[in-house]
Amino acid sequence: MTATIDLNDGTSIPQLGFGTYLVPPQDTAATVGSALEAGYRHIDTAQMYGNEAEVGQAVADSGLPRQELYLTSKLDNGNHRPDDVRRTFEESLTRLGLERLDLFLIHWPLPTRYDGDYVSTWKAVADLIGEGTLRSAGVSNFEPDHLERIIGETGIVPAVNQIEVHPYFPNERAREASLRHGIAVEAWGPLGQGAVLGDEAVASIAERTGRTPAQVILRWHIQRGDIVFPKSMNRARMEENARIFDFELSPEDVRAINGLDRGPAGRGGPDPNTFDYVG
Numbered sequence: 538m539t540a541t542i543d544l545n546d547g548t549s550i551p552q553l554g555f556g557t558y559l560v561p562p563q564d565t566a567a568t569v570g571s572a573l574e575a576g577y578r579h580i581d582t583a584q585m586y587g588n589e590a591e592v593g594q595a596v597a598d599s600g601l602p603r604q605e606l607y608l609t610s611k612l613d614n615g616n617h618r619p620d621d622v623r624r625t626f627e628e629s630l631t632r633l634g635l636e637r638l639d640l641f642l643i644h645w646p647l648p649t650r651y652d653g654d655y656v657s658t659w660k661a662v663a664d665l666i667g668e669g670t671l672r673s674a675g676v677s678n679f680e681p682d683h684l685e686r687i688i689g690e691t692g693i694v695p696a697v698n699q700i701e702v703h704p705y706f707p708n709e710r711a712r713e714a715s716l717r718h719g720i721a722v723e724a725w726g727p728l729g730q731g732a733v734l735g736d737e738a739v740a741s742i743a744e745r746t747g748r749t750p751a752q753v754i755l756r757w758h759i760q761r762g763d764i765v766f767p768k769s770m771n772r773a774r775m776e777e778n779a780r781i782f783d784f785e786l787s788p789e790d791v792r793a794i795n796g797l798d799r800g801p802a803g804r805g806g807p808d809p810n811t812f813d814y815v816g
């Protein structure tokens with residue numbers, strides 16, 4: 538169903554996954570179960586989403602071999618204190634019912650409830666790798682200056698940076714800074730959290746290629762080499778979003794989608810420099 542991307546730590550990750558933000562806990566086991574049935578093998582959750590236990594339930598119920606699945610969670614802003622990194626990582630593992638997580642990210646470069654900074658948090662997250670309970674460590678919502686600081690001060694390069702990326706906000710500065718360091722880019726909100734789906738230019742490409750707007754947008758991400766995990770609570774849309782490996786956008790279509798960039802105004806989610814969610 539999907540291609541894989543090689544990470545800088547020698548592991549690999551399915552390029553297409555399934556997002557679980559705003560999937561309510563009471564619906565998560567069924568929704569993620571449905572995504573696994575539809576062929577998704579990579580699931581993205583977070584301590585913040587409050588649905589790790591139910592993601593774990595879906596994984597257990599699926600009966601799929603653990604090695605066929607790729608599971609990511611993220612450290613919440615309130616858990617940056619190094620002792621809390623370890624404690625809450627272990628709590629995430631327990632909720633997910635796993636012995637080992639594939640990828641753990643610092644969700645935002647924003648320690649709250651802790652006077653230290655995210656550099657010490659990054660060291661604590663990277664240290665988990667040596668213990669056999671984590672395969673890859675990464676970051677999320679890190680701007681170029683955040684990346685420079687953690688790499689410069691610890692010498693440890695994250696495997697991925699998960700950032701907002703979509704046609705209205707291609708986020709080239711953070712994207713290029715990540716790629717320059719050999720860090721794979723995970724594009725969160727790949728459909729602009731729904732905002733790009735009604736775009737006229739996307740609609741006309743969709744009509745001409747016989748695809749849907751979501752498939753055109755997701756294919757644009759895939760051709761850029763980014764990792765995506767669209768969220769949908771609807772089985773037909775989950776299947777639609779996964780049928781993106783059997784066609785290609787022409788260079789002209791890619792250029793037309795590149796032209797939708799709205800600069801900073803295109804950002805749909807919080808700005809990493811001003812976000813004030815405590816966690």
Ligand SMILES: NC(=O)C1=CN([C@@H]2O[C@H](COP(=O)(O)OP(=O)(O)OC[C@H]3O[C@@H](n4cnc5c(N)ncnc54)[C@H](OP(=O)(O)O)[C@@H]3O)[C@@H](O)[C@H]2O)C=CC1
Nearest residue numbers: 556557558581725726727728729730731751767768769770
């Ligand atoms: N690190 C971070 O800070 C962040 C990480 N993320 C991660 O990225 C994932 C994806 O981003 P997300 O915010 O969910 O937004 P997406 O860009 O994946 O968009 C999801 C929205 O699009 C709708 N949708 C999905 N597929 C289709 C389709 N084929 N046709 C029409 N509508 C569709 C969904 O509705 P419906 O369910 O009804 O189909 C939902 O409203 C998250 O779930 C989360 O795992 C997201 C935000 C921030």
Ligand SMILES: O=C1CO[C@H](CO)[C@@H](O)[C@@H]1O
Nearest residue numbers: 558583585644805806807
């Ligand atoms: O992961 C997340 C889901 O999306 C939210 C914004 O839309 C983010 O704040 C959060 O980090």
